[in-house]
Amino acid sequence: MIFVVSILLLILYAFKIKDWKKNDHRLNPELSIYLKYLHYFTITITIVLLILELQIRGIWTGRIVTFIVLLSGIFYNLFAQKSVLNKLEKTYFSFLSILPLIFPLLLLIPFLGVVIVFSIIGRTISPFEKICYEDKNLRIQTSFVGVMAPPKILVYKKGLFFEKEVEDLYFPEEIDSLKVDYKKDSIYIHYWETNYDNQVVKSEIKIPQ
Structure with missing residues (x-):
C-alpha cells in the first residue's frame, strides 16, 4: 500500500511541478527579488547559527526561520518571476523545488522509509x-x-x-x-x-x- 501511495505521490508532484510554468498569478519582479533575498538572508542566518551551535532565542523562532527557508525555496518557482534569476539561481531554485520528491522515494524503502520520513517531519514541525x-x-x-x-x-x-x-x-x-x-x-x-x-x-x- 505504501509503495502504491509513494508512486502516486511521485507522479502527482512531478506533474504539478510541470504545471507551475502555467501559473499566471505570480509576484511582480520587485516582490520576486524581495522573496529571493529573504530566502538568502534566512538560509544564511540558519547556516551561521548551525556553525556557531546557536539558535535564535525562543522556542518557535528558529522553526519560523526554517519554514521561511523551506517555503521560499521550494515554492519560489511557483509564485515568483524566474526572469529575476541568473542561470545559477535558476538551477538552485529548481533543485529546491524537487526536494519534496525525496519523501515519496524514501517511502519506497520498506519500514525504514516510513520511520525516516515521519522522524524528519516530526523534528521539523515540533521544536x-x-x-x-x-x-x-x-x-x-x-x-x-x-x-x-x-x-x-x-x-x-x-x-x-x-x-x-x-x-x-x-x-x-x-x-x-x-x-x-x-x-x-x-x-x-x-x-x-x-x-x-x-x-x-x-x-x-x-x-x-
Missing part, C-alpha cells in the same frame, strides 16, 4: 514535546528524536538574542520532577526519574555560569 522547566536563564525540555526513539532531554542556556544547547541526555527515562539551583559559578539541575525497574533515581547536571 519540543514538553517544557520541564523554564526561567529567564534556562529552558529544559524534552524533544522529539524519532519515531523509534524516546524523547531527548535538552537544556538551553539563554542569552539576550540567542540561546545555546548546553546539555542533552540521550535515551532518558521519564522525568518525574526537577529542581534548579543557582550557585556562584555553576547551575545545578537535580532531576528525579523512574527507571525501567520502576525505581526513582536522582541525577544531577552541572552547567557553568
